[in-house]
Amino acid sequence: MKNSIKVDKNKTIDKVSNHIFGALVEHVGRSVYNGIYEPGHVSADKNGFRRDVIDCAKEMGVTCVRYPGGNFVSGYDWKDGIGPKENRLTKLNLAWRELEPNYFGTDEMIRWADKISAEVIMAVNMGTGTVNNAAELVEYCNFANGTFWSEKRIANGNKDPYNVQYWCVGNEMDGGYQLGALSAEEYAKKAREAAKQMKIVDDNSQFIFCGSSSPVSPFFPDWDRTVLKIAYDYIDFLSIHAYYDYISERNINDFLASPVGFERHIENVVLLCDAIKEELSSEKTVMLAVDEWNVWHTCVGEKHNHPWSVGESLIENNYDFADALVVAGMLSVLVNHCDRVKIGCIAQLVNVIAPIMTQPGGDILKQTTFYPFALFSKCKDSVALIQETDSDMYNVSAYGKSLYLYSSICYNETTGEYICYLINTANEECDLTIDFGESVQAQKHVFLHAELNDKNTFENKEKVVAKERNTARTKSAVQCVVLDGYSFNVIWFRACNAGLK
Ligand code: AHR
DSSP: OEEEEEOOTTSEEEEOOGGGSEEEOOSSTTSTBTTTBOTTSTTBOTTSBBHHHHHHHHHHTOOEEEESOSGGGGGOOGGGGOSOGGGOOOEEETTTTEEEOOSSOHHHHHHHHHHTTOEEEEEEOSSSOOHHHHHHHHHHHHOOSSSHHHHHHHHTTOOSOOOOOEEEEOSOTTOTTSTTOOOHHHHHHHHHHHHHHHHHHOTTOEEEEOOOSSTTOTTTTHHHHHHHHHHGGGOSEEEEEEEEOTTTTOSHHHHHTHHHHHHHHHHHHHHHHHHHHHHTTOSOOOEEEEEEEEEOOOOTTOSSOSOOOSSOOOSOOOOBHHHHHHHHHHHHHHHHTTTTEEEEEEEOSBSSSOSEEEOTTSOEEEOTTHHHHHHHGGGTTOEEEOOEEEOOEEEETTTEEEESEEEEEEEETTTTEEEEEEEEOSSSOEEEEEEEEEEEEEEEEEEEEOOTTOBOOSSSTTSSOOEEEOOOOOOEEEEEEEEOSSEEEEEEEEEGGGOOO
């Protein structure tokens, strides 16, 4: 198989937003309790945060954390999760049929995110919650002092305001399963009023409004159109959620082509946002927050027939190498649409459909999907380049045609380095030519290559890991590389005139 790519560092898509390397941390299963928070664990710090999880999240390069949900937020009162822990009450987490002991709340999340140098994207409850309650959370987090809620934050040991800037105004409010689900009109009006009041409290607030909850939602695109029309002036980002599944994608080729579906959905939502912009003669362009995305294989334990519990396993997937290729493909789509996708959150971070798994009281595991994320997050502070590609295609029943090779090429203006992300979804080697338009020299080639069904487990933690290989270091504008069949590759090239290390 032969493919070619041509780039020019002056022809850019946009700067890659650092916020696309975010992750969802929700109160569900073992995401928070027995995940990031496990006071009895040998690695726990004085806050009860597992240090091994912190180290892993840092290594993954997570830049922002969406919290506290997900479905959970639509039944959550943030006031239950602040103040002295001994006074906090156990409540029902109705979204997931769990008990919520409230040991971990807003202050703990701000502290935890700080440990990994990430920003918190806070979600407010538009289900059972009120507009006023949402505005009070902004006051609690961001108001300097002298008011009831800002003084509460200070009394809880947090003198400095948190300056939370990004707010999800609800979660998947179109879904019938969502607590307090609303019609598009009802949601748009409630969320608009919430954003209005939240912005009065803190003018720096930026709002992520709920788009319809999935590319295959029966409400897409009507929901999105209605929400945009009613609340346009308050919408900075429209949210997209997208999960792909081997079972629903029917066969392996369709599954590996999931990034095609993902890309089409993003492009359709962009078109929709721009059509409404035009219709309203607005100056403002709405950006996208893909604030839940991942591979999610539906599994036992999701059916809400489990006993009420805290920190028990729920929707845990053990990912294989095919999943890692799809995750890499989705990351490539996010990077290639960085002109409009400004926020991205893999869902989720720990244990629940997550790249990081933990054993209560025990070990930590990097899943196959950990590595593509950790490698893609290295293109922070780069620009994504427009690619002229010539790549072989194949037929897939789900999307008509798909490329064998997904690619993103980023350029870091400060270092003069190109980072090439190359995902070969074919079961045969790929001869690839990349024309950079200036003389470059390869620096490093990191890759993942395995059987599609290979997984990392606690018994065999390194079945699928990123490895480095020697790569030809010829100086030339046109570089030829060979990619293994079924492989994910990251190759760094440095412009010769940038001075070689
Ligand atoms: O990430 C798991 C769930 O998926 C989230 O709670 C919800 O928003 C989505 O449906």
